[in-house]
Structure formats: structure tokens, C-alpha cells
Amino acid sequence: MPESIQIHLPDGSSKSYPSGVTGGEIARDISEGLARMALSIKANGEVIELNRPITTDTKVQILTWNDLDGKKTMWHSSAHILAEAIESLYPGVKLGIGPPIDRGFYYDIDFGDYEFGANDFEKVEKKFLELARSGETFERKEVSKADALKHYQGINNDYKVELIEGLDDGNITFYYSGNFVDLCRGPHVPDSKSIKAFKILNTAGAYWRGNENNPQLTRIYGISFPKKKELDEYLEMLEEAKKRDHRKIGKELELFTFSQKVGMGLPMWLPKGTRLRETLVDFLKKVQEKGGYEQVITPHIGKKELYVTSGHYEKYGEDSFQPIQTPSEGEEFMLKPMNCPHHCEIYKTRPRSYRELPLRLAEFGTVYRYEQSGELHGLTRVRGFTQDDAHIFCRPDQVKEEFIKVIDIVLYIFKILDFQDYKAQISLRDPETPEKYFGKPEQWDKAEQAIIEAANERGLNTVTELGEAAFYGPKLDFMVSDALHREWQLGTIQLDYQLPERFELEYIGADNEKHRPVMIHRAPFGSLERFVAVLIEHTAGDFPIWLAPTQAIILPIAEKFNDMAENLQKKLAEAGFRAEVDGRYEKIGKKIREAELGKFPYMLVMGEQEVNNGTISVRKRKEGDIGTMPVDDFISHLQAEITEILK
RNA sequence: UCCUCCUUAGCUCAACUGGCAGAGCAAUUGUCUUGUAAACAAUAGGUUGUGGGUUCAACUCCCUCAGGAGGAUCCA
Numbered sequence: 001m002p003e004s005i006q007i008h009l010p011d012g013s014s015k016s017y018p019s020g021v022t023g024g025e026i027a028r029d030i031s032e033g034l035a036r037m038a039l040s041i042k043a044n045g046e047v048i049e050l051n052r053p054i055t056t057d058t059k060v061q062i063l064t065w066n067d068l069d070g071k072k073t074m075w076h077s078s079a080h081i082l083a084e085a086i087e088s089l090y091p092g093v094k095l096g097i098g099p100p101i102d103r104g105f106y107y108d109i110d111f112g113d114y115e116f117g118a119n120d121f122e123k124v125e126k127k128f129l130e131l132a133r134s135g136e137t138f139e140r141k142e143v144s145k146a147d148a149l150k151h152y153q154g155i156n157n158d159y160k161v162e163l164i165e166g167l168d169d170g171n172i173t174f175y176y177s178g179n180f181v182d183l184c185r186g187p188h189v190p191d192s193k194s195i196k197a198f199k200i201l202n203t204a205g206a207y208w209r210g211n212e213n214n215p216q217l218t219r220i221y222g223i224s225f226p227k228k229k230e231l232d233e234y235l236e237m238l239e240e241a242k243k244r245d246h247r248k249i250g251k252e253l254e255l256f257t258f259s260q261k262v263g264m265g266l267p268m269w270l271p272k273g274t275r276l277r278e279t280l281v282d283f284l285k286k287v288q289e290k291g292g293y294e295q296v297i298t299p300h301i302g303k304k305e306l307y308v309t310s311g312h313y314e315k316y317g318e319d320s321f322q323p324i325q326t327p328s329e330g331e332e333f334m335l336k337p338m339n340c341p342h343h344c345e346i347y348k349t350r351p352r353s354y355r356e357l358p359l360r361l362a363e364f365g366t367v368y369r370y371e372q373s374g375e376l377h378g379l380t381r382v383r384g385f386t387q388d389d390a391h392i393f394c395r396p397d398q399v400k401e402e403f404i405k406v407i408d409i410v411l412y413i414f415k416i417l418d419f420q421d422y423k424a425q426i427s428l429r430d431p432e433t434p435e436k437y438f439g440k441p442e443q444w445d446k447a448e449q450a451i452i453e454a455a456n457e458r459g460l461n462t463v464t465e466l467g468e469a470a471f472y473g474p475k476l477d478f479m480v481s482d483a484l485h486r487e488w489q490l491g492t493i494q495l496d497y498q499l500p501e502r503f504e505l506e507y508i509g510a511d512n513e514k515h516r517p518v519m520i521h522r523a524p525f526g527s528l529e530r531f532v533a534v535l536i537e538h539t540a541g542d543f544p545i546w547l548a549p550t551q552a553i554i555l556p557i558a559e560k561f562n563d564m565a566e567n568l569q570k571k572l573a574e575a576g577f578r579a580e581v582d583g584r585y586e587k588i589g590k591k592i593r594e595a596e597l598g599k600f601p602y603m604l605v606m607g608e609q610e611v612n613n614g615t616i617s618v619r620k621r622k623e624g625d626i627g628t629m630p631v632d633d634f635i636s637h638l639q640a641e642i643t644e645i646l647k
Numbered sequence: 648u649c650c651u652c653c654u655u656a657g658c659u660c661a662a663c664u665g666g667c668a669g670a671g672c673a674a675u676u677g678u679c680u681u682g683u684a685a686a687c688a689a690u691a692g693g694u695u696g697u698g699g700g701u702u703c704a705a706c707u708c709c710c711u712c713a714g715g716a717g718g719a720u721c722c723a
Contacts, residue, residue, distance in 0.1 A: 204718035205650040216650055219718070260714055316723060338723060372648055372721065470723060558680045593684035607682055625683055
């Protein structure tokens with residue numbers, strides 16, 4: 001063993017330490033403050049605890065609450081304390097697994113016949129904090145497989161026994177803290193005192209190992225923080241998220257509805273929601289027109305044969321809505337689950353020359369996919385939805401450039417809609433399971449390379465996921481964070497060498513030979529339904545002025561001004577604005593209150609004075625009365641405001 | 648598809664341990680013709696999601712189906 005080892009830090013510096021130095025000691029050496037904040041370290045990519053000795057040259061990163069892995073370390077330790085609290089309060093329970101997740105942690109526990117519920121939360125939370133405050137340390141011990149099995153057989157926990165059976169001897173560790181011991185890979189925080197706040201968020205049934213043939217355990221979700229204030233803020237954020245739930249706001253603002261008679265997962269857009277949606281569609285159409293796209297329209301059904309050709313039937317057919325048949329011929333049609341096969345057939349209408357590529361076919365195409373009933377959720381997960389779909393048919397040498405152009409469209413849309421925080425996920429195939437993908441490995445290599453280069457060229461902040469590719473090609477997905485820092489997957493760009501093959505698409509090259517084009521599938525919004533849902537939650541229903549279903553509501557003071565109000569509404573409509581009149585026989589105070597709650601961006605009050613002077617009294621939502629002005633001034637004010645956003 | 652919970656007037660929600668189904672808002676009608684976040688009054692509104700069962704009696708207990716929520720699984 002060498003006397004001293006080299007530790008490389010993230011800032012590029014290196015320092016030598018005696019062999020056996022711990023992460024905690026390194027942190028203290030850097031600064032006391034860092035040592036206080038440290039929760040664990042990343043050593044050559046592996047997260048380990050602060051007190052584990054390091055004996056070889058190592059790249060070390062000190063992890064604190066500011067790193068997700070640091071948070072996860074604390075949450076992992078919290079899961080142990082939760083389990084300890086529950087074991088002490090409910091003797092005889094059997095523990096399953098208790099990992100940290102992106103927001104907190106859970107523990108799957110078999111309570112036997114006892115039904116663990118909301119009434120138990122407080123008691124457990126109290127016990128948890130008591131244990132955490134007592135300053136438990138987490139001690140790692142390697143155990144032999146035989147001893148590990150003996151331990152859990154002794155307390156009759158067949159779940160852990162099953163887990164251990166799947167592990168290699170020599171690779172099994174237990175962690176001891178207080179009176180608690182758990183099979184665990186670690187790592188953990190040095191001291192439970194750093195966990196200052198804890199809350200059980202909810203419980204849910206979860207099958208052992210996710211298999212519905214296995215017994216069901218109670219999954220207890222919790223979250224913990226190093227400061228009480230952070231917990232309070234987090235809980236407040238959850239409250240706010242509940243208030244912003246698009247299902248609630250969608251109902252309140254009369255944007256969309258569902259009907260049992262029509263069928264679950266089949267949203268219907270109400271007039272106001274339709275105005276919002278159409279505005280988005282018009283916006284994107286204009287952007288696409290500039291980008292050289294052509295709109296097409298294709299039917300909602302297609303012959304089963306079409307999807308056999310595309311390969312979708314083989315991959316998804318049995319889990320889809322089943323084919324419908326014509327009464328006399330018995331021909332089978334499917335509700336279209338995607339638009340690409342139709343677009344391929346459009347491409348084949350006539351021979352194509354290399355000179356007309358790229359051909360960009362866009363369609364706001366409504367597709368129908370069978371989703372399991374439990375999967376449905378508001379507008380984010382439905383059985384019928386409209387994609388802002390387009391397929392770009394191009395030559396292989398155009399792929400990268402086209403891909404970059406699509407990235408630019410997606411980024412432009414995010415900018416206009418104020419999604420400032422986004423990241424891109426590059427989804428590649430999983431080399432371990434080649435049977436899941438169609439096509440030749442060489443083509444996949446080329447396709448994956450093109451995506452990576454295009455993303456780099458635009459300097460995208462990317463993460464790469466193996467095994468997340470579509471069966472026909474790799475993709476680039478965009479995840480945006482909304483106002484509450486929740487991540488949503490929206491736009492997607494996918495590269496495809498398979499469908500052109502399967503549909504035998506061709507073009508005549510400059511060499512007068514036949515060549516195969518490449519396809520790019522792309523949808524910047526993803527689906528309009530899902531996008532609007534995210535937009536609702538992002539804005540809390542306070543849409544930017546250019547999207548608001550009603551941009552201004554005209555409020556006559558008395559019924560005798562209703563005619564003038566109607567005239568004003570017509571004038572605004574002619575200028576291209578969406579306005580409506582609240583002509584009810586109600587007090588102005590009430591009309592204003594309801595307009596504020598109804599999230600109308602502008603309220604235009606009309607009474608004696610305004611009618612006489614040809615002016616309107618303008619009130620801006622949330623800001624109040626902003627004064628009286630001639631109608632034309634208001635119109636140019638609105639125009640300027642919208643131009644500013646869309647420039 | 649599976650598990651748990653939920654479903655009461657258009658909306659939001661009450662109704663104890665099985666004992667006459669109720670309020671606010673919305674709607675309708677009347678009075679008030681109104682100046683920047685809720686005028687007043689009256690009326691109407693229900694086979695308590697569906698179908699069955701237990702009971703002298705069911706919103707309440709049991710079963711069924713449908714829908715919703717949370718989760719598991721899934722997501723071209």
C-alpha cells in the first residue's frame with residue numbers, strides 16, 4: 001500500500017494525502033464550512049460516505065445538500081430512520097426496500113393486517129425526529145452471505161432474504177444506526193443530526209418488486225431537509241402545485257371537459273380552451289411556414305396493412321385500440337396512432353428528386369392510443385390527442401443541418417412561452433437489448449452520432465439515456481421546468497432510417513440513381529393537450545396576453561351602455577383581438593371581481609364619461625385601474641405589448 | 648390491468664353510532680340602473696354515480712358495474 005495517495009478535486013487541483021484518508025478529512029482540509037455541509041463524497045464516480053478510508057489515487061467531489069447525490073445520501077439515511085421509527089412503533093412489520101428518489105425517499109413495508117394510514121403519520125414523524133436528533137451514526141459492516149441470510153431468516157423477513165439471495169457473497173453490507181440494522185449498499189450521512197425536518201407525504205400500495213403477482217406492501221413516501229424552513233417551503237410548493245392543477249383550472253376557466261358518455265381519456269375543448277389552442281396552432285404554423293414546412297391533412301383512420309408495413313402493428317398493435325371493420329368487405333382499419341405512415345404515403349405520391357429535399361410535411365394530426373385506464377390523467381395522459389407533428393424527408397447529407405433547424409424551432413418556442421429552464425435528453429438504444437430495435441447497427445451508429453453532434457453544435461445542456469430510444473431510431477427530448485421547478489417532457493425530435501426502408505421511399509439523386517431518404521419526426525409541443533396542461537400549470541392560468549382566450553372583457557356600468565360595449569367588442573375583433581362583453585345587470589364591483597378571478601388580462605370599464613368622450617377606462621388584472629384612454633390608444637398599446645413578446 | 652381511497656344540487660362542500668337530505672355560490676323571478684374585487688329578496692333545483700342485497704328503516708353496512716384520485720405497471 002503506498003504511503004501517500006493523490007486526490008484530484010473538481011477544480012482541477014490535486015493534493016497528496018496519507019493513504020486511508022477519508023472524504024470528511026479532505027473536506028475539513030479544504031475548509032471548515034465545507035466540512036460542516038458535506039454529506040457524502042463522489043469518489044471516481046461512486047458515491048460513498050465521508051468516513052470511508054481512501055487508499056488509492058482518486059478523483060473526489062465533496063457532496064453537499066446542493067448536489068442531488070448529496071440530497072439522496074441524506075434521504076437514504078432518512079429512509080433508514082423512518083424504518084427504525086416504524087419498527088419501534090409497529091413491532092413485527094417486515095421491511096422491503098427503502099431507496100431515495102429524486103424528491104425524497106420511500107420505504108416499502110409489509111404491515112401484515114394493519115392498515116397504515118394518515119392517522120399514523122404524526123406519530124411516526126415525531127418518533128423520526130426524536131431518533132434523528134439523538135445523533136445516530138451509520139456504521140457500515142461487511143457481512144457474509146450466510147450471516148446475512150441467517151439474520152433475516154431469524155426475523156422471518158422473506159423479502160430481504162430474497163434480495164440477499166440475488167447478491168454475491170463478499171459484496172453484502174449492513175448499516176447499523178441506533179437500534180436499527182438494514183441490508184444496504186449505502187452510503188449514508190455521518191450523523192443523523194443533520195436531518196432537521198421530516199414529513200410523510202403519502203402512502204400507496206406497491207407490489208413487491210413491482211410485480212402484481214407478488215404481495216402488496218405499503219409504500220410510505222417521505223421527504224427530509226437539513227433546515228425546517230426548507231421543508232416549509234417545499235410543502236408550500238406542493239400546495240401551490242395543487243392550486244395550479246390544470247384539471248382544476250381547466251374546469252374553472254372553462255377550457256376543456258371530459259364526459260363519461262364520450263369516454264374516459266377523451267378530452268373535449270370548450271370554446272375558451274379552443275381559442276387558446278387555436279392561437280398556439282396559428283403561432284406554430286407561422287413559425288413552420290418560415291421554416292419551409294408544408295401543411296398536410298390526413299384521415300383519422302388507416303388500413304391495418306399500413307401499420308403492418310410501418311412496423312407499429314408488430315410493436316404496439318395488440319396493446320392498441322383494435323381494428324374496426326367495414327360491414328360488407330370486412331376490411332380492417334385502425335384508428336391512427338401516429339401520423340408518420342400517412343406522411344410516408346404522401347411522399348410516395350410521385351417520384352422525388354434530390355432537388356426538392358428536404359420535404360417537410362407538417363400536420364396537427366389527431367391520434368388515438370389505447371392507454372390503460374389507470375394511466376389516464378387530465379390532459380397529460382389521454383387516449384385521443386393532437387400532435388404538432390411533422391416529418392422531414394431529407395438526404396443523408398442534410399440530416400445534421402435539418403436537425404439543428406428543428407432544435408432552433410423548439411428553443412424559439414420555449415423562449416416565447418417563457419420556459420427558461422430546460423434540458424435535453426439524448427435517448428439512445430440499449431446495446432444490451434438489440435432485439436427491441438429495428439434496423440442495422442451501422443445506421444443506428446450514424447443516427448446517434450448525428451444527434452449528438454447537432455446537440456453539441458447548439459450547446460445544449462444534455463443528458464444521455466441508454467435504452468430510451470424509439471424502436472425505429474434515437475431521439476432528442478426536451479424537458480422543461482415549470483414555475484414550480486417541476487420537470488415535464490415536451491418536445492421531441494427523432495431520427496429514423498427504418499420507415500423510409502419499410503415504405504421503400506426513394507429519391508433520384510444527382511447521379512440519376514435511386515437513393516433512400518432519411519426521416520426526422522418532430523413535435524415541438526409534443527401534443528397540444530399535454531402542452532396546454534403544462535402551460536396552465538406553468539402560468540397558473542394567467543396566460544400571456546397573446547394566448548389569453550379572452551384578452552379584454554368589456555364591462556358596461558349600466559345596461560344602457562351595452563350597445564356601445566358591443567360596438568367596442570366588434571372594433572377590437574376587427575383589430576384582431578379577442579374581447580367579450582359582460583352585459584349582465586350587475587354592479588360594476590361584482591363584474592370586476594369576477595373578471596379578476598376569471599383571469600381576464602384587461603378589463604375595459606364603460607360608463608357615461610367614456611361614452612361621451614370616446615374613451616375607455618382600462619384596468620389591468622392584478623394591477624388595478626391604469627387610467628382612461630381613447631380606444632385607438634388601447635389598441636396600439638395591446639399591439640405593442642404582443643409584438644414585444646413575439647419578436 | 649392491479650391495489651387503496653373517493654363519488655351527495657350546475658360548482659364547492661355539510662348531514663353524529665343506520666332514524667325526515669342541507670348551506671354558500673351559480674340559475675330563475677322581482678326590486679335596485681349601478682364607477683373599479685361580492686346589492687337585496689323570493690323561487691326552483693336531488694331516485695345521494697349505476698344495479699342489486701341486508702334492515703322496520705340505508706347518503707351511511709355488504710356485493711356489482713362505471714367514473715375520479717393516489718400509487719404499481721405502462722407510455723411509439
